[in-house]
Amino acid sequence: MATAAVKENDVVSPPAIVVENLVTHYGEREILKGISLQIQAGEILVIMGGSGSGKSTLLRSLLGLLRPSAGSIHILGTDITTLDQHEFRKLRRKTGVAFQGGALFGSMTVGENLQLPLREHTRLDENTMRIMTRMKLEFVNLAGFESLMPAELSGGMTKRAALARAIIMDPKLLFFDEPSAGLDPVSAVELDHLILKLRKAMNTTIVVVTHELQSAFGIADRIAVLDNGELLVTGTVEEIRQSNNPRVQGLLNRQPREETLSAAEYMDRLTSYIVD
Amino acid sequence: MPKAVTQILEQVGRKTVAWVEELGYAAAIFFESTYWIFRGRKVTQPVRLSAIFQEAAEIGVHAIPIVSVLTFTVGIMLAIQGIATLKTFGAESKVILGIALSVTREFSPLIVSILVAGRSGSAIAARIGTMVESQEIDALRVIGISPIRYLAAPLLIAMLIMVPALTILGNFMGLLGGAVYAVSEMQISLATYAERTLEVLVVDDIRQGLIKSVVFSVVIVLVGLINGFQVKGGAEGVGRATTRSVVMAISLILVTDMVFTYFMNR
Numbered sequence: 001m002a003t004a005a006v007k008e009n010d011v012v013s014p015p016a017i018v019v020e021n022l023v024t025h026y027g028e029r030e031i032l033k034g035i036s037l038q039i040q041a042g043e044i045l046v047i048m049g050g051s052g053s054g055k056s057t058l059l060r061s062l063l064g065l066l067r068p069s070a071g072s073i074h075i076l077g078t079d080i081t082t083l084d085q086h087e088f089r090k091l092r093r094k095t096g097v098a099f100q101g102g103a104l105f106g107s108m109t110v111g112e113n114l115q116l117p118l119r120e121h122t123r124l125d126e127n128t129m130r131i132m133t134r135m136k137l138e139f140v141n142l143a144g145f146e147s148l149m150p151a152e153l154s155g156g157m158t159k160r161a162a163l164a165r166a167i168i169m170d171p172k173l174l175f176f177d178e179p180s181a182g183l184d185p186v187s188a189v190e191l192d193h194l195i196l197k198l199r200k201a202m203n204t205t206i207v208v209v210t211h212e213l214q215s216a217f218g219i220a221d222r223i224a225v226l227d228n229g230e231l232l233v234t235g236t237v238e239e240i241r242q243s244n245n246p247r248v249q250g251l252l253n254r255q256p257r258e259e260t261l262s263a264a265e266y267m268d269r270l271t272s273y274i275v276d
Numbered sequence: 277m278p279k280a281v282t283q284i285l286e287q288v289g290r291k292t293v294a295w296v297e298e299l300g301y302a303a304a305i306f307f308e309s310t311y312w313i314f315r316g317r318k319v320t321q322p323v324r325l326s327a328i329f330q331e332a333a334e335i336g337v338h339a340i341p342i343v344s345v346l347t348f349t350v351g352i353m354l355a356i357q358g359i360a361t362l363k364t365f366g367a368e369s370k371v372i373l374g375i376a377l378s379v380t381r382e383f384s385p386l387i388v389s390i391l392v393a394g395r396s397g398s399a400i401a402a403r404i405g406t407m408v409e410s411q412e413i414d415a416l417r418v419i420g421i422s423p424i425r426y427l428a429a430p431l432l433i434a435m436l437i438m439v440p441a442l443t444i445l446g447n448f449m450g451l452l453g454g455a456v457y458a459v460s461e462m463q464i465s466l467a468t469y470a471e472r473t474l475e476v477l478v479v480d481d482i483r484q485g486l487i488k489s490v491v492f493s494v495v496i497v498l499v500g501l502i503n504g505f506q507v508k509g510g511a512e513g514v515g516r517a518t519t520r521s522v523v524m525a526i527s528l529i530l531v532t533d534m535v536f537t538y539f540m541n542r
Contacts, residue, residue: 100411
C-alpha cells in the first residue's frame with residue numbers, strides 16, 4: 001500500500017530531499033563519509049543505524065543545524081548549503097521537526113508552544129490560532145491540554161505535543177528524531193500510528209531517524225541503513241530484511257560490529273601515543 | 277627544546293586560541309544582536325518588547341532591594357573609613373568629597389554590576405545552557421527563529437537599561453548611607469550635608485559611573501550568553517557554565533573598570 005503511494009508520487013513530484021556526496025567533520029574526525037540519498041515526496045523514509053553511525057549528524061545536516069564540509073543537500077528543490085538566514089527562514093515554514101526529547105519550550109504552556117511558529121510566520125488572529133492549536137492537539141489526542149506546562153506532561157505526551165508543534169504549519173516535510181526512544185511499548189506504537197495517520201491525512205514526506213528496529217519496520221516505506229558514516233543500503237523493508245550485507249544483518253540481529261584490524265594497524269594504534 | 281618547555285608553550289598557545297575564539301564569539305553575538313535591534317522590524321522580525329520588559333523586571337526591578345541595601349552599606353563603610361583616616365590630618369570635613377566621588381565614580385557601578393553578574397549573569401548562562409541541552413535552541417532555529425534575536429537581543433537591551441538605572445539608585449543610596457553616618461559623627465544637618473555634596477559633585481562624576489555601568493552591562497550579558505550557548509555535558513555542564521560565567525564576568529568587570537578609570541582620569 002505504502003509503496004503504491006510512493007510510485008504515484010514518483011511520476012508527479014520531484015524528490016523532497018536530494019543529498020549528494022555529503023561529508024561532515026567534527027573537528028578533525030570525519031563523521032559522514034560521502035552520503036548520497038534521495039527521499040521521494042510523500043514517502044516515509046527511516047534512517048536507521050546504531051549509536052555513532054552518524055545518523056544524528058545526518059539529521060542535523062538535513063535540518064541545517066550543521067554545515068557540511070562538502071556535498072549538497074537539496075530540500076524541496078533548494079540547496080540549503082548555500083542559503084542565507086532569510087531564505088532559509090522561508091523554507092523553514094514548510095518543514096517541521098519533532099525532537100527526541102520534545103524540546104518544548106519550558107517557559108511556555110503547551111498551547112503557546114504550538115502557537116509560536118504561527119506567531120512568527122503568520123498574522124493570524126488569536127481565535128484562528130486557538131482553533132488551529134486545538135485541531136493539532138486533537139490530532140495527537142491531547143485536546144484540552146493547552147494550558148499545561150511541558151514539565152507536567154508524561155514522556156509520551158511530550159512527544160505527541162512536540163509532534164503537534166511540528167505540524168502546526170502543515171509542513172510538506174516532517175523530521176522525526178528517535179520517536180520511540182524512552183517510551184513504553186504502548187506509547188511507542190501509538191506514536192508510530194500517529195506518524196502513519198499523519199502521512200495518510202496530509203501526504204507529508206516524513207523522515208524518521210531511529211535505532212529501533214521494530215518501529216522502523218512498522219512505519220517505513222523505505223529504510224536507509226547507516227553505519228560508521230556510510231550508507232550501507234537503501235531499500236524497502238523486505239529488501240532490507242533480505243539484504244546479505246553482513247553489517248546490515250549484524251544490525252538486524254543485534255550483533256556488535258567486529259573491528260577488522262590487521263596486526264600492523266593494531267600495533268600502530270597501541271604505539272601511536274608514544275612520543276620519543 | 278626541553279619537553280617541559282614545549283608543553284608549557286603548547287598549553288599557552290591553546291589557551292590563547294581558546295580565548296581569542298571566545299572573544300570572537302562574543303563579538304559575533306553582540307553584532308548580531310545589534311543587527312536585530314536596529315534592523316529586525318524592517319525584516320518583520322522585531323525584537324520582542326514583552327521579552328525586554330520581562331527581562332528588565334527580572335534583572336532590574338527585582339534587584340532593587342538588594343542593591344539599595346548593599347550600596348547603603350558601602351556608603352556607611354566609606355564614611356567610617358573616611359572620617360577615621362581624615363581625622364589624622366584634621367580634615368574630616370573633606371569626607372563629604374571623598375564619599376561623593378568614590379560612590380558615584382567607583383563603588384556604585386562596581387557593586388551594582390558585580391551583584392547583577394551574580395544574580396542575572398549566572399541565570400542567563402544557566403537558562404541558555406539548559407535550553408541548549410534540551411534542544412530548545414535547535415527547536416527555535418528549525419522553527420526559523422534566530423536565538424540571538426529571540427533570546428540575546430532582549431537581554432542586551434534590558435541589561436543596558438537596568439544596570440545604569442540601578443547605578444543611579446546605587447548612587448543615591450550610597451550617598452545617603454554615607455550621609456547618615458557622617459551627619460551623626462560630624463554634627464551637621466542632613467540638609468547641610470546634601471548641599472555640600474551637590475557643591476562638590478559635578479556631572480562628569482555621575483557620567484563616569486554611568487559610562488562604566490553601560491560597559492559592564494555588555495560584559496555581563498555577553499559572558500552569560502557565550503557560556504550558556506557553549507554548554508556541553510548535561511546538568512553538570514550547565515553548572516560549570518554558570519560558575520564560570522560568574523567568575524569570568526566579575527574578573528572582566530574589575531579589569532575593564534581599572535582600564536576605564538585610568539583613561540577617564542587622565
